[in-house]
Amino acid sequence: MTALATAWLIVILGYILPLGHVVFSPRGGAWRPPPGARCPFGPRTGWLVIVLLLGPIGWLMYLRTRRRVTSA
Numbered sequence: 003m004t005a006l007a008t009a010w011l012i013v014i015l016g017y018i019l020p021l022g023h024v025v026f027s028p029r030g031g032a033w034r035p036p037p038g039a040r041c042p043f044g045p046r047t048g049w050l051v052i053v054l055l056l057g058p059i060g061w062l063m064y065l066r067t068r069r070r071v072t073s074a
Contacts, residue, residue, distance in 0.1 A: 017054070020061035024049050029068050 003011075024030055024046065031045030041048075053060040 016057045020053050020058065021050065023061070024053050024064055027068075
């Protein structure tokens with residue numbers, strides 16, 4: 003595999019697929035903040051920023067947090 007193909011593979015698997023998973027996941031949270039929140043961004047937007055900045059590590063954080071959410 004060439005260096006260019008390896009670089010594209012890292013970009014696609016490390017950033018684009020995790021970002022797509024956060025965007026299209028039904029359990030990703032709302033786009034809008036909850037009522038009374040002081041932050042102008044919703045939970046899903048926050049996760050997108052985390053995954054964008056941290057890449058695969060941010061995605062693993064997202065996956066770990068999703069599993070802990072239980073319905074009451």
